[in-house]
Amino acid sequence: VARFTITIANNGERYAGHAAQSLLAGMEAFGRKGIPVGCRGGGCGVCKVRVEAGRVRLARMSRACVSSAEEAQGLVLACRAYPESDVTVAAVGRLARRFD
Amino acid sequence: MALTGVLRPGHVQLRVLDLEAAVHHYTEVLGLWETGRDAQGRVYLKAWDEHDHHSVVLREAEEAGLDVLAWKIASADALDALAAQVLASGLVSDGGWREAGEDLATGKRFRFTVPTGHRMELFAEKEQVGNGMPLVNPEVRPSNLRGMSPSRFDHCLLYGDDLDGVVKLFTTVLGFSMAEQVVAGPERLLIGAFLTCSNKAHDVAFIRQPVKGKLHHVSFHLDSWGEVLKAADLITRHRVSHDIGPTRHGITRGETVYFFDPSGNRNEVFSGGYIAYPDRPTLTWTDDEIGRAIFYHDRKVEDRFMQVFT
Numbered sequence: 001v002a003r004f005t006i007t008i009a010n011n012g013e014r015y016a017g018h019a020a021q022s023l024l025a026g027m028e029a030f031g032r033k034g035i036p037v038g039c040r041g042g043g044c045g046v047c048k049v050r051v052e053a054g055r056v057r058l059a060r061m062s063r064a065c066v067s068s069a070e071e072a073q074g075l076v077l078a079c080r081a082y083p084e085s086d087v088t089v090a091a092v093g094r095l096a097r098r099f100d
Numbered sequence: 101m102a103l104t105g106v107l108r109p110g111h112v113q114l115r116v117l118d119l120e121a122a123v124h125h126y127t128e129v130l131g132l133w134e135t136g137r138d139a140q141g142r143v144y145l146k147a148w149d150e151h152d153h154h155s156v157v158l159r160e161a162e163e164a165g166l167d168v169l170a171w172k173i174a175s176a177d178a179l180d181a182l183a184a185q186v187l188a189s190g191l192v193s194d195g196g197w198r199e200a201g202e203d204l205a206t207g208k209r210f211r212f213t214v215p216t217g218h219r220m221e222l223f224a225e226k227e228q229v230g231n232g233m234p235l236v237n238p239e240v241r242p243s244n245l246r247g248m249s250p251s252r253f254d255h256c257l258l259y260g261d262d263l264d265g266v267v268k269l270f271t272t273v274l275g276f277s278m279a280e281q282v283v284a285g286p287e288r289l290l291i292g293a294f295l296t297c298s299n300k301a302h303d304v305a306f307i308r309q310p311v312k313g314k315l316h317h318v319s320f321h322l323d324s325w326g327e328v329l330k331a332a333d334l335i336t337r338h339r340v341s342h343d344i345g346p347t348r349h350g351i352t353r354g355e356t357v358y359f360f361d362p363s364g365n366r367n368e369v370f371s372g373g374y375i376a377y378p379d380r381p382t383l384t385w386t387d388d389e390i391g392r393a394i395f396y397h398d399r400k401v402e403d404r405f406m407q408v409f410t
Contacts, residue, residue: 039366064165
């Protein structure tokens with residue numbers, strides 16, 4: 001399985017990711033912080049991040065959390081985003097500061 | 101019959117992002133029984149000890165969350181009377197009747213939007229399909245239980261802005277009483293209301309939050325603390341997204357564990373609590389003791405528990 005480096009821009013955390021594990025699940029598995037963890041199912045929106053570099057594959061996200069316009073601007077839910085390259089994200093969800 | 105108006109929560113319709121993933125979760129992990137699918141593709145489910153056709157309806161949609169919370173009314177006459185009172189109260193919007201049969205196995209429903217933005221329905225008739233056991237000389241449980249196997253859909257906790265309006269509707273029009281409340285600050289602003297239409301500690305609860313129509317959790321009833329601990333084992337066994345617990349609430353005294361369905365709708369299974377007859381005094385919690393009120397063991401508020409909803 002190809003390994004990618006995931007970087008959280010807010011706090012400089014780096015961890016290893018792969019295409020079968022969401023960005024959020026990878027962060028949790030390594031005990032890292034920086035992206036707020038909510039429902040892990042694409043429904044609550046607290047793990048919203050901006051993809052600043054790299055490519056991700058997306059599973060379905062609740063439109064109540066990420067609009068089509070936001071998605072076009074690179075805003076995704078980390079629990080629904082699977083890396084296809086090295087990826088850098090910045091947490092922008094409504095709880096991002098609370099979990100820094 | 102002492103219960104003459106609203107009998108109980110009848111069913112909850114949830115929006116899910118992936119229908120089959122949701123059906124797997126609610127049947128194989130939670131252990132509800134699928135009882136039907138309609139022309140719109142909605143899936144109908146019930147808990148084992150419920151006799152009515154369904155208590156949970158899943159609808160695939162682009163957003164997660166709550167579509168409708170429906171209440172079963174004791175009789176057709178009581179339904180007509182309550183619907184008229186709800187409409188006359190001035191506390192609801194979009195009130196109107198839905199035809200019998202639009203929901204599988206269900207009679208006519210009166211639908212309206214409450215002051216917190218949630219869609220609610222009242223209905224009196226639903227086909228009874230039984231609990232898998234005879235009505236004469238039954239066993240104590242059916243033989244084909246799987247998953248957590250709650251006996252019933254029990255309640256919802258909902259987030260919304262106009263808490264005062266929704267409490268007025270439920271207490272003065274729908275006949276609920278307040279089992280417990282949470283108040284904040286020197287003005288004792290009401291921020292949480294735990295309401296019962298039966299003698300359970302709660303049949304619905306509302307928390308004041310600056311949002312409309314949001315779902316905090318859908319809850320199902322288990323027999324014992326031991327069953328809650330086994331449910332927690334299943335959460336890991338099935339790699340379900342875990343939220344918090346097993347633990348106990350101060351409010352309602354329930355023994356509980358929280359987790360999320362595959363679309364992020366929070367589920368609870370719980371046991372315990374107490375019997376709340378209508379003459380029982382309302383219990384009040386103040387916000388300076390809120391940690392103990394919510395999680396009696398840890399005695400502190402968890403950000404995810406409070407701030408994550410669909």
